[in-house]
Amino acid sequence: MRAQVLLFPTITAYGRLYCAPRRLHRYNSSSSLFLNLSLSRFSGGLFFHMESGTSSSGKKAMVENLKRYGVISSKRVAQVMEALDRGLFVPAGSSAYVDTPVPIGYNATISAPHMHATCLQLLEDKLQPGMRALDVGSGTGYLTGCFALMVGAEGRVVGVDHIPELVDMSIKNIEKSVAASLLKNGSLSLHVGDGRKGWQEFAPYDVIHVGAAASEIPQPLLDQLKPGGRMVIPLGTYFQELKVIDKNKDGSIKVHTETSVRYVPLTSRDEQLGGF
Ligand code: SAH
Numbered sequence: 001m002r003a004q005v006l007l008f009p010t011i012t013a014y015g016r017l018y019c020a021p022r023r024l025h026r027y028n029s030s031s032s033l034f035l036n037l038s039l040s041r042f043s044g045g046l047f048f049h050m051e052s053g054t055s056s057s058g059k060k061a062m063v064e065n066l067k068r069y070g071v072i073s074s075k076r077v078a079q080v081m082e083a084l085d086r087g088l089f090v091p092a093g094s095s096a097y098v099d100t101p102v103p104i105g106y107n108a109t110i111s112a113p114h115m116h117a118t119c120l121q122l123l124e125d126k127l128q129p130g131m132r133a134l135d136v137g138s139g140t141g142y143l144t145g146c147f148a149l150m151v152g153a154e155g156r157v158v159g160v161d162h163i164p165e166l167v168d169m170s171i172k173n174i175e176k177s178v179a180a181s182l183l184k185n186g187s188l189s190l191h192v193g194d195g196r197k198g199w200q201e202f203a204p205y206d207v208i209h210v211g212a213a214a215s216e217i218p219q220p221l222l223d224q225l226k227p228g229g230r231m232v233i234p235l236g237t238y239f240q241e242l243k244v245i246d247k248n249k250d251g252s253i254k255v256h257t258e259t260s261v262r263y264v265p266l267t268s269r270d271e272q273l274g275g276f
Contacts, residue, residue, distance in 0.1 A: 089145075120143070122232050135211065161195065200220075208230075217233060
């Protein structure tokens, strides 16, 4: 965990994080919180450009900082995060390039840039041209778009979210972005559905990413993971860990824990919208 030390030594210890704003840790499934971040890597947005709207210098600085602090280590991940402008995916007036999650309505957030970068790094090997990826809890569509750029026109990427308004918004976001042609040619699609069931139509997948925290790994997702494929999923309720699940060629499963995180829950639509 080199990034822990370099990034922000005062908040590397798990307990110290409780100095974060109260709403960060007063967790319940029906309140809109600043979520979807790595507890060890959360930088509090202190070192990225404070800019809203789209900005190529803001985008560049964001990627440079993620590289400098060791979150991005590969050229392809840097390239894709520079190519797909986060400014097109955050709500108007939000700081697109600050390293923090941003509320997007419906008790959901777009994940912090370091979280997107971490997941892209973990999945990079399985996001080669022509491969298939499923993004469960696709939200704004940012990470889904990154996947699509990485697997290209010969690949197949599916995003699933259970909030129809978010799926509509994600399609509009992608249409404005460099990934628009992939949506048009059908190698990228975004759907309304319960992501706990996966998306059978294009299974099996080389990559399954889950952008919301599950209490246990949904069996349909394990079933839809290709032998040789990799799943990244946050697991837990209050205390959550980002799990990396590799399906071996013989179908057996290997699991390792990457880091502690705080994500919105993978739940039912009613539960998510309760009190909204
Ligand atoms: N990766 C997204 C994260 C969005 S937050 C981004 O960075 O934009 C998590 C998302 O999971 C929310 O959009 C929420 O609506 C969705 N979600 C939660 N439970 C779900 C379920 N059962 N099926 C599909 N989507 C779900």
